[in-house]
Amino acid sequence: MMDDRTEQVAVIFLSQRTADDAEGYAAAADAMADLAARQPGYRGVDSVRGVDGAGITVSWWADEASALAWRAHPDHARIREQGRAGWYAGYEVAVATVARSYRWAKP
Numbered sequence: 001m002m003d004d005r006t007e008q009v010a011v012i013f014l015s016q017r018t019a020d021d022a023e024g025y026a027a028a029a030d031a032m033a034d035l036a037a038r039q040p041g042y043r044g045v046d047s048v049r050g051v052d053g054a055g056i057t058v059s060w061w062a063d064e065a066s067a068l069a070w071r072a073h074p075d076h077a078r079i080r081e082q083g084r085a086g087w088y089a090g091y092e093v094a095v096a097t098v099a100r101s102y103r104w105a106k107p
Helices: 022-037 064-072 074-087
Strands: 006-017 042-049 054-061 088-100
Touching (some): 006 064, 022 074, 064 088, 074 088
Antiparallel strands (some): 042 054
């Protein structure tokens, strides 16, 4: 989960998975999470997926340039094409500038 921060970019990825190649998808998702975490400006990720295959992933970035650099990363682009070819029935991406965020958790 992300830390409390101001002025960041949220890349919101809404997706619908197919039933195809669950093992390949899981391996690719893990590899992309590891790669994203090493990118300049990366601030974290939150992700959930329902049993029906619907998912929401929010990746958090320091600024627009960092988010765009991640989108353009060659390994990310390659995996994105694999996703379009078989892992996803469809997806939507929304990019938002977040002015303020905070969180609370029961102790």
